[in-house]
Amino acid sequence: MSEPTETTRVAEREGFGHRYWRSLTEADPRDTDDPFVEHGRNKTLPFWRRYLAALLGVTLVAPEPGGAALQAGRTEETEQAEATGVPASPADRGRSHASGFSPSRPSERPRPADGRRDPRDRRGSHGPLPRRPASTGPGSTHRRATFAGGPLSYGSPQQASAQGSPASGGPPPQWPSFRAASASSRRHGLRLALSGLAVGLIGAGVTLGVILVPLVMTNEGNDPGGNQGSASTQAGPTPPKGARVEPAGFAWIPPKGWKRTEHGDAITYTAPDGSQQITASVAMAATSYGLLDGWEEQDRSMTGKRDYHLLRLEQTDFQNRSAAVWEYTYTSDGTSRHTVELAFTEGVETYRIATRYRPATAPRGRAVYDKVLDGFTVL
Amino acid sequence: MGTAVAEGTAMEWTVCAVYGALGGLVVEAVAFYGRIAAWQRARHQALARNRKRLPGFGKYVDAPSDIAVALTRLGLGAGAGIAFHSQLTGPLAALAVGASAPALIAQLGGARTVQEVLGGARATAPESGVASPSVALPKGAEAVEP
Numbered sequence: 001m002s003e004p005t006e007t008t009r010v011a012e013r014e015g016f017g018h019r020y021w022r023s024l025t026e027a028d029p030r031d032t033d034d035p036f037v038e039h040g041r042n043k044t045l046p047f048w049r050r051y052l053a054a055l056l057g058v059t060l061v062a063p064e065p066g067g068a069a070l071q072a073g074r075t076e077e078t079e080q081a082e083a084t085g086v087p088a089s090p091a092d093r094g095r096s097h098a099s100g101f102s103p104s105r106p107s108e109r110p111r112p113a114d115g116r117r118d119p120r121d122r123r124g125s126h127g128p129l130p131r132r133p134a135s136t137g138p139g140s141t142h143r144r145a146t147f148a149g150g151p152l153s154y155g156s157p158q159q160a161s162a163q164g165s166p167a168s169g170g171p172p173p174q175w176p177s178f179r180a181a182s183a184s185s186r187r188h189g190l191r192l193a194l195s196g197l198a199v200g201l202i203g204a205g206v207t208l209g210v211i212l213v214p215l216v217m218t219n220e221g222n223d224p225g226g227n228q229g230s231a232s233t234q235a236g237p238t239p240p241k242g243a244r245v246e247p248a249g250f251a252w253i254p255p256k257g258w259k260r261t262e263h264g265d266a267i268t269y270t271a272p273d274g275s276q277q278i279t280a281s282v283a284m285a286a287t288s289y290g291l292l293d294g295w296e297e298q299d300r301s302m303t304g305k306r307d308y309h310l311l312r313l314e315q316t317d318f319q320n321r322s323a324a325v326w327e328y329t330y331t332s333d334g335t336s337r338h339t340v341e342l343a344f345t346e347g348v349e350t351y352r353i354a355t356r357y358r359p360a361t362a363p364r365g366r367a368v369y370d371k372v373l374d375g376f377t378v379l
Numbered sequence: 380m381g382t383a384v385a386e387g388t389a390m391e392w393t394v395c396a397v398y399g400a401l402g403g404l405v406v407e408a409v410a411f412y413g414r415i416a417a418w419q420r421a422r423h424q425a426l427a428r429n430r431k432r433l434p435g436f437g438k439y440v441d442a443p444s445d446i447a448v449a450l451t452r453l454g455l456g457a458g459a460g461i462a463f464h465s466q467l468t469g470p471l472a473a474l475a476v477g478a479s480a481p482a483l484i485a486q487l488g489g490a491r492t493v494q495e496v497l498g499g500a501r502a503t504a505p506e507s508g509v510a511s512p513s514v515a516l517p518k519g520a521e522a523v524e525p
Contacts, residue, residue: 037421040438050444055451055481056488057410062438201450249391284465348465379391 399460402477
């Protein structure tokens with residue numbers, strides 16, 4: 001039967017609510033012993049690693065100050081253990097005991113070699129421990145932490161051993177100027193900050209560029225560059241002068257003095273005398289069938305009803321776009337109506353511009369409609 | 380009569396890009412709050428242990444990489460907003476889409492192999508004598524027992 005882990009013990013102490021929240025937020029029950037809180041960010045790794053780690057949410061914990069010394073060999077704990085015969089380090093304990101020790105437990109953690117008590121170890125004091133560098137001296141038996149791999153290098157473990165060990169009898173280790181090191185670190189940090197800013201801007205620019213360039217090129221491809229279609233006079237992202245820009249993504253020049261009404265995605269302008277209506281709408285493009293197919297289906301369903309007469313149902317061009325036009329007459333409420341609908345697809349959206357007027361006002365109604373078509377601009 | 384009209388109108392891609400970038404900013408704000416929380420907790424621990432020198436905020440912020448990541452998250456959010464602009468009809472939806480892109484990428488960091496690659500070394504067992512794991516162990520993971 002193995003010893004319960006710290007995670008298990010914490011989970012047992014906590015209620016369901018805490019455990020649920022920890023699972024939901026992927027929080028660690030050992031947050032109180034979080035090494036990141038104690039040691040902060042690791043800034044010694046290459047920039048790309050730190051960047052990717054931050055982007056991917058990986059926590060890079062700064063190395064413990066005693067790491068290099070531990071790597072170099074014995075620690076104060078080891079020395080004490082040898083003197084007392086009690087294993088001190090996890091490795092020693094692992095050898096003297098069977099198994100079941102987790103290195104994350106405070107009791108099994110090696111103490112930093114600079115003499116400072118492991119901050120995660122909350123079990124009582126080990127007594128006053130010397131601090132850097134006041135306790136340094138030829139007679140000190142305490143092994144100093146050596147930041148051999150860090151940006152602030154205080155010498156190799158071998159140097160520290162040779163200079164500071166009582167056996168060598170040499171002078172105390174020479175510590176470099178903290179001020180100079182700090183200034184160098186600041187300059188280094190500034191360079192890194194600027195390089196990070198540059199890389200970030202480049203990355204964001206490339207990301208946006210990859211997405212925006214095709215869109216811009218698509219819009220340029222839709223520029224007619226001349227009047228080729230029967231109803232086209234102007235197109236492009238710039239709305240014509242005096243045009244009304246609609247939030248739906250187009251601009252047009254509706255007749256002045258007409259009554260505006262909005263119903264869903266359709267915007268309708270009605271003549272003051274009610275003789276004509278002009279409607280523009282935008283909808284998601286149908287993918288199952290084309291515009292013409294849909295209207296042909298409606299044409300078949302309308303045949304023979306309400307005095308419906310088809311005048312035109314065909315493919316056409318509108319501002320260099322493939323479009324469909326459907327023109328017909330029918331009777332509504334005893335009044336004959338003349339309807340012209342023009343639709344085209346731009347991207348994933350279908351634009352429809354339609355008019356309905358009384359046949360008696362056909363010449364004027366058609367002229368108004370053509371003028372609206374001329375000013376219609378997809379933004 | 381006439382063509383069918385959809386219920387909602389798609390937003391312009393520029394608007395979607397802005398809202399998407401704001402969504403990416405939300406993710407960055409949450410991450411930044413995590414750093415501040417760690418800093419505050421470290422200060423509380425230091426105060427509880429009567430330490431005279433409290434940990435500085437710079438210990439928990441890596442300015443170059445954090446700035447780069449913030450800009451990347453903004454870009455990712457904007458890109459996601461643009462990519463989905465034809466299917467977005469409201470600002471909240473655009474905000475959510477913008478936040479989802481960097482959040483989805485952050486989920487990749489949960490893989491242990493990714494953590495090992497970024498950390499440069501495995502979290503070592505005590506026998507090796509290296510007491511400085513450069514990468515925090517995965518959430519809830521226990522170290523390998525000897």
